[in-house]
Amino acid sequence: MTSRPRATGEDDEITLSDEDRAATLDRLYDVALDPAGYEALLDHWESTVGPLRARVDLNAPRLLDDPRIAAHFRRATEFLDRVKVTVPTPGTTAEDLESILAPFDRVPAALLDRNNDIRAANAAARVVMQLPTQAHLGDLPIHDADREAVADTLALLFEDRAKDSAVLRVRSQRADHLIVFRLQRCVAADGTVLVLAASNEVSLPKGFCDILRQAFNLTATEADILCHLVDCRSVTDIAMDRDRSVDTIRAQIKSILAKTETHSQLELVRLALSMIDMTALTVRSATGRHDVCRGSATLAERDFHSLRAFDGRRVDYLVLGAPQGRPVLYLPLDFGLVRWPASAEACATARGLRIIVPLRPGYGGSDMVGRGVDYDTALVQDTMLVLAAEGVGHCPIIALSGDTYYAVRLARANPGFFTGIIACSGMLPLTRREQFERMDKWHRFIMAGAKYTPHLLPFMVKAGFLLAQKLGKRGFIHAVFGNSAADIATFEEREVYEAFVTGSDVALSKTHCAHEAFSRQLVAGQLTDWTSDLTALRGQVPLILMNGAQDPQVPVATYDEFRRDHDWIEFHLFEDAGQLAFFRHWRDVLDRLMPLLGD
Structure with a gap:
């Protein structure tokens, strides 16, 4: 589907077509409901927004600067804070049927198999829907005229692997009553593919009307009417309950549609339903407090050291290798890869290297900076504070990937250090x-x-972090690096896997999620043109790039452009490595590091 520019006066505003906008928002709220839909949003986004990037100048873009689109992304981002991933994804085996139904204790929910038999149902479904012990699709309180539509949708979910969820609004067997079913494909403990059907015949979660008011700027009356619509009340019923005319209620519904930027009651109800199961469930994203970086298998436990920044924030850091050795600053990328393979840490100790690893704001125990504070400046200041605490007068830097930018900023701000x-x-x-x-x-x-639509980035990043929680770190890395055989092979090395999973706990763990800090870094300075700062180091600070030919972020064509643009830099290319080149070739890195240690 193509995206068409919309005329706005003399200029054309480059934005999505109405069709693409509707499809994008549909996928947006699918992800807000279940982060497993993230890749479908990613693919759709590229097919629609990719062509728009070709039409704007690299250094002055801000695509989709449309308040309507931004508002939907903001709302979806807010509700991601309330989602906790518990429903199994396709291909993931649930421990048992009860574990699949467990998150839906507040709503009637049942599991159906390919024969439309109900394999299990929760207590709410048994009571509200009056299901017998051995139940079938025909036992659900669905109007006969709509039963075939439900059966067809179930068949689609079983057969079409590209679609794993659907929302249906059907008539109930009770007059003037509707039921909304949310259907989600999942897998039982015995490997049987099932579809979970959760209905909206439920008491709305506590505080739900207030949440709707805040999210969509509704009046108390409008929020109450929307809750009635979600609860399948007809316009006539709502009018009678509120002692108002039907025309008055219709006018208020029209106002609700305008504020939520939806086009029909069905779309409105679906938007609200996508939020119900999230309101009582939260992901803890406050900055966690860790006293130690845990060890596992061959990796030793390491204590975190803590300082106080000038503004009172807590700043944590690690020391790897020899505690009294020659200092080396290590910048661990926005993935928070603060640990090295056990053999690499042992080698650092043997070579007398003290590897100092600051935890940037919002990672692990380091406090996040305020929204009005420049993130890059705080990161640089925190890093120098850590080095001062360690008594460092000068040292080299090892930086991963995008952290090259921070290494250059540090060198520019501290000449000779x-x-x-x-x-x-x-x-x-x-x-x-x-x-x-x-x-x-x-x-x-x-x-x-981050470059073209920075105002929409928080949702993209937060959803990605939640997907990582759902898939697990191994599953997420295989998804992100799946086209780099070298990175997958590197990650699966036992010591690398251990270092990666252990170290990245400062970015993502059961108690911590650094999605805000991750976003703040990307929209700060590293994607601007910082060539002048880089060039200023020529002849002042040796800069060595050691890249992998299978890097999904810096492929060989881009690497070659770097070489042509900056011929004063020393370049090395490893054919058998990708973005995780350090974890595959740390010995080469340490060999090249030794001459840079100074006196």
Whole structure:
């Protein structure tokens, strides 16, 4: 489907067509309901927004700066705070049928198999729907005229792997009463594919009307009417209950449609339903407090050290290798890869290297900065505070990928302090649109999103973090790096896997989620053109890039452009590595590091 510009006066505003906008919002709320739909949103986004990027200048874009679209992304982002992933994704085995039904204790829910037999149902379904012990689709209180539509949708979910969920509004067997079913494909403990059917015959969650009021700026009356619509009350019933005319209620519903930017009562109800199961469930995203970085298998436990920044924030950091050794600053990427493979940490100890790893604001125990504070400036100041606490007078830097930008900023702000920079999978200033378009789709979705639609980025990142929680770190890495055989092979090395999973707890764990900090970094300075800062280091600070040929973010064509644009930099390319090049070739990195240590 093509995206068409919309005329606005003398200029054309480059935005989505009405069809693409509707489809995008549909997928947006699907992800707000279940982060497993993230990749479908990603693919749709690329097919619709990708062509728009070609029509704007790289250094002055802000695509989809449409308050209607931004409002939907903001609302969806708010409701992601309330979602907790519990429904199994396709291909994931649930421990038992009860575990699948457990998150739906407040709503009638049942599991149906390919024969439309009900394999299990929760207590609410048994009572509200009066289901017998051995029940079938025909036992659900659905009007005979709509039963075939439900059966057809169930068949579609069983057969069409591209679609794993659906929302249906059908007539009840009771007069003037409707039921909304949310259907979700899942897998039982015995491997049987099932469809979970949750209905809306439910008492609305406590405080739900207030949530609707805040999210959509509704009046108390409008929120109450919307709750009645969600509860399948007819306009006539609502009018009678409120002692108002039908025309008055219809006018108020029209106002609700305008405020929620929906086009029908069905779309309105679906939007509200996508929020119901989230309102009582939360993801804890406050900055966690960790005293130790846990060890596992071959990786030793390490204590976190804590400082107080000038503004009173807590700043944590790790020290790997030799506690009294020669200092090396390590910048661990926005994934929070603060640990090295056990053999690499042991080698650092043997070589007398003290690897200092600051936890940037919003990661692990380091407090997040305020919304009005420049994130990059705070990160640089925190890093120098940590180095001062460790008594460091000068040292080299090892930086991963996009953290090359922060290494350059540190060197520029502190002349003579840093003796060299080794950028593993280094990313230099992106100055061509093609450098975004060449990235693999996962990296392009986030990086191009940060560059072209930064106001929509918080939802993209938060949904990605929730997907990682749902898939687990191994599943998420296989999804993100699936087209880089080298990265997958590196990740699956036992010590690398251990370091990656353990270290990244400062970014994502059961008690911590650094999605806000991740977003703030991307929309700060690293995707601007910082060539002048980079060039200023020429002849002052040695800069070495050690990249992998299978890097999904910096593919070889982009790497070659970096070489041509910055011929004073020392370049190394590993054919058997990707973005995780450091974890595959840390020995080469440490060998090249030694001459940079200084006296």
